[in-house]
Amino acid sequence: MHDSLLVRLPKGEDLLAALVTICREKGITKGHISLIGALEKAVLGYYPQDTRQYVTHTLDAGTEILAGLGNVSLKDGEPAIHLHLTLLKGDFTITGGHAMPGNILFAGEACITPIDGPRLHRGLDTAT
Numbered sequence: 001m002h003d004s005l006l007v008r009l010p011k012g013e014d015l016l017a018a019l020v021t022i023c024r025e026k027g028i029t030k031g032h033i034s035l036i037g038a039l040e041k042a043v044l045g046y047y048p049q050d051t052r053q054y055v056t057h058t059l060d061a062g063t064e065i066l067a068g069l070g071n072v073s074l075k076d077g078e079p080a081i082h083l084h085l086t087l088l089k090g091d092f093t094i095t096g097g098h099a100m101p102g103n104i105l106f107a108g109e110a111c112i113t114p115i116d117g118p119r120l121h122r123g124l125d126t127a128t
């Protein structure tokens, strides 16, 4: 059993890219992620079950990350992050979605818990 990591996420960097870098550096190929913090810019995705193509929504104003939940697996031999975000906007309404590339960190604290056992490789599921 590996210990969980509690790491600070770098201001100005892409959220998903920062998580991939940490996982690569620490050799984490499977795990659970929970994080809080704030974004300077958010890019959220919604996956319509009929068209199966992500629809994206960009927020250029700062938001608070109330909850980020996700996991780490492997795709093409590299750590792949699947992360969902619940965000608080400046008017105290909530939004959220699937974290797309382009989320720019203002600040962040992530807890990454490695999971033991066989490696998990991400592939295409034709049903979803």
Ligand code: ZN
Pocket (backbone or CB within 6 Å): 082, 083, 084, 098, 099
């Ligand atoms: Zn998702």
